[in-house]
Amino acid sequence: MKSLIAALVFGLASIDTNGQTSNIDTTAWDKINNDTNNACSEKRISGTKENSIRQNKINFRAAQDFKTRFPHIPDVRWEVVRDDFIAYFVSNPLLKTIYYDKNGNSFFSINQYKEIELPEGLSSSVKSAYPGYTVTFIDEITTIENDIQIVYLVHLTNLINTKTVRVCNGEMKEIVL
Numbered sequence: 001m002k003s004l005i006a007a008l009v010f011g012l013a014s015i016d017t018n019g020q021t022s023n024i025d026t027t028a029w030d031k032i033n034n035d036t037n038n039a040c041s042e043k044r045i046s047g048t049k050e051n052s053i054r055q056n057k058i059n060f061r062a063a064q065d066f067k068t069r070f071p072h073i074p075d076v077r078w079e080v081v082r083d084d085f086i087a088y089f090v091s092n093p094l095l096k097t098i099y100y101d102k103n104g105n106s107f108f109s110i111n112q113y114k115e116i117e118l119p120e121g122l123s124s125s126v127k128s129a130y131p132g133y134t135v136t137f138i139d140e141i142t143t144i145e146n147d148i149q150i151v152y153l154v155h156l157t158n159l160i161n162t163k164t165v166r167v168c169n170g171e172m173k174e175i176v177l
Helices: 002-012 027-034 036-041 060-069 120-129
Strands: 076-081 084-091 094-100 106-113 134-143 149-157 162-168 171-175
Touching: 060 084, 060 094, 120 134, 120 149, 120 162, 120 171
Parallel strands: none
Antiparallel strands: 076 084, 084 094, 094 106, 106 134, 134 149, 149 162, 162 171
């Protein structure tokens, strides 16, 4: 499970040799801005529509947890990856992803949002550490395994470069791949 989380963190932050982000699908934000009801059809994390599953194939415990935590979310897309279940949905202004294990236990979630939703203290810290860069979007990863921990992946850009900064427990570190 930890390897899946690590792979996801590095996958979300991967950068190709030209300094461009390679696996973040920013069309999801366009879709959110234009049509929030259909935003879940856009993919932010790699996968195919063939992985999408019907409601009756979802682990009962995962489905119940989702309905309890998000009772007002009518449009959710479920996928199965290996033995895990993934729920994708939009809760304005957030693009959310919840990961469940094969037993239906939630083990981490990702909220993707724009700079305006970033906590003020964190925003000012990142801006002062990276002058001349603008925040394009943030991945807020919450792990739930042993205790709750929040990791922010702040995606920055300027005219020349794109950077991803990992912020956790007040420590800031640029991710270099």
